[in-house]
Amino acid sequence: MADLVLEVQKHGNVTESLTSIDADTAINASTAVLNNMTSYYTTTISSTATRNEAWERGLFNLAEAVSFSVAIGVMVIFGLVANLLTIAAIVKSRKLRSSPFNVMIISLCVSDLISTANSPFVLYWKTWGVFEFNLPLCFCKSTLSIDIWTNAVTIQHILVFISIRLLAVKYPRRMKDFTLRKSKIAIFVIWVEAGVVNLGAMAWSLHKYPSGSLSPTGKSCSVYGPKSPTLRMFTYITWPLYFYLPTLIIVILTFVLVRILIKRRSLKQQAKKIDASIRKETGALVQLSFIVASFLIGYLPDFGYRLTMVITSLLGIKFYGRGPWLFSITSHVFVRISECLNPIFYNLGSSQMRKATKDLLGIEDNKRSTSTPIETKSKKKENIETSIPISSSKDKTRL
Incomplete structure (x- = not known):
């Protein structure tokens, strides 16, 4: 038989060329590749069908x-x-x-x-x-x-x-x-x-x-x-x-x-x-x-x-x-x-x-500081003033 060139693309990536071989060898090779492709796509379709059946009919x-x-x-x-x-x-x-x-x-x-x-x-x-x-x-x-x-x-x-x-x-x-x-x-x-x-x-x-x-x-x-x-x-x-x-x-x-x-x-x-x-x-x-x-x-x-x-x-x-x-x-x-x-x-x-x-x-606790800085300054000033002793009237007359 004349030269036979058979190109079989497997899963869209691999290409095999069969050149100058007899008809029986070509048929056997093509049959094997087709069987692999059938098995691959059958598995894929089966998996997809199983998932669709789960989503549409039963599991979730x-x-x-x-x-x-x-x-x-x-x-x-x-x-x-x-x-x-x-x-x-x-x-x-x-x-x-x-x-x-x-x-x-x-x-x-x-x-x-x-x-x-x-x-x-x-x-x-x-x-x-x-x-x-x-x-x-x-x-x-x-x-x-x-x-x-x-x-x-x-x-x-x-x-x-x-x-x-x-x-x-x-x-x-x-x-x-x-x-x-x-x-x-x-x-x-x-x-x-x-x-x-x-x-x-x-x-x-x-x-x-x-x-x-x-x-x-x-x-x-x-x-x-x-x-x-x-x-x-x-x-x-x-x-x-x-x-x-x-x-x-x-x-x-x-x-x-x-x-x-x-x-x-x-x-x-x-x-x-x-x-x-x-x-x-x-x-x-x-x-x-x-x-x-x-x-x-x-x-x-x-x-x-x-x-x-x-x-x-x-x-x-x-x-x-x-x-x-x-x-x-x-x-x-x-x-x-x-x-x-x-x-x-x-x-x-x-x-x-x-x-x-x-x-x-960085959240400040309200219980810690209930007064403002101005209030604290005024309290300190009041404490200082109250801590100074008040002179008696006798001391003033002496002066």
């Missing part, structure tokens, strides 16, 4: 995805600014940064900062990239790993914080043993052990599929099939230890702490003696109550979602569809709300924190 629609994106975007900006301001206010104040409890608040703010910065990628994984995760593989592995890591770090901070507060109420003299150095050691241990356990396991098991239709979970960024049984056993063991049991302990300790403080305050009031220790205990109670309330508001829905995943997995029930998606995205929104509330509650529960924040922002 475009308006919902945009609404959640805007709301979370606003909360991300506020959370980043508010937590950075809280950290700066504590670090700038020598008195605040010398407290072991305030150092733990700084660590909590750092956890919220990391979680907030990671939030847009979690949102993308739940909505825009659920069927076709177009970000690199490192984002697929890091997004969920960081989300689990920061959740574990936050709950352990809250547990240590409330435990120490309870010990401070029961044994106030022993609180001197909880020094700034011990607080930093506890923070370091929490970050490291939570990171080693959760970051390593999640990063190891996650995989990016070309399309959600090829994934066993229906999501493009998902657990790799052969590693799924190992990760499932890992979650059965670690999630109760890191999430559910600590949350239950926090709720119990909160009721115990409130009961002790109310009882002690009532005894003091019956004695008609309210000293500085009562005010200090009341301030500690208010701040701790705010912190725990914010934690429960933000993380109970998220833990409920994770617990539902574990239960349905144990029972062999498929947990997929619009209901689970709404449960998942709503729990994510509540976590963002908690990260926005935390800096506000830190300031509401501590007058020293409010003062440090005002000083950082």
Whole structure:
């Protein structure tokens, strides 16, 4: 057969030229290229059809995805600014940064900062990239790993914080043993052990599929099939230890702490003696109550979602569809709300924190200077005049 020149353009970029070959070779080559093109475009069309079906028929629609994106975007900006301001206010104040409890608040703010910065990628994984995760593989592995890591770090901070507060109420003299150095050691241990356990396991098991239709979970960024049984056993063991049991302990300790403080305050009031220790205990109670309330508001829905995943997995029930998606995205929104509330509650529960924040922002406290400069000068002049002794009438006659 005469010279055959066949040009096949693959995906719009690669051009192959077949010259001076027989008909059979040309046909085989063209068939292989056409099969590759068919496979590529079939995958693309399948992914697009799956996404359109989710938006139009079942999982979520475009308006919902945009609404959640805007709301979370606003909360991300506020959370980043508010937590950075809280950290700066504590670090700038020598008195605040010398407290072991305030150092733990700084660590909590750092956890919220990391979680907030990671939030847009979690949102993308739940909505825009659920069927076709177009970000690199490192984002697929890091997004969920960081989300689990920061959740574990936050709950352990809250547990240590409330435990120490309870010990401070029961044994106030022993609180001197909880020094700034011990607080930093506890923070370091929490970050490291939570990171080693959760970051390593999640990063190891996650995989990016070309399309959600090829994934066993229906999501493009998902657990790799052969590693799924190992990760499932890992979650059965670690999630109760890191999430559910600590949350239950926090709720119990909160009721115990409130009961002790109310009882002690009532005894003091019956004695008609309210000293500085009562005010200090009341301030500690208010701040701790705010912190725990914010934690429960933000993380109970998220833990409920994770617990539902574990239960349905144990029972062999498929947990997929619009209901689970709404449960998942709503729990994510509540976590963002908690990260926005935390800096506000830190300031509401501590007058020293409010003062440090005002000083950082350059807001003058009205209680400090209620008089104008002219009034202060006149007061000084009056004080000088009244301090001069008035001569008696005998002294005047002598003159």
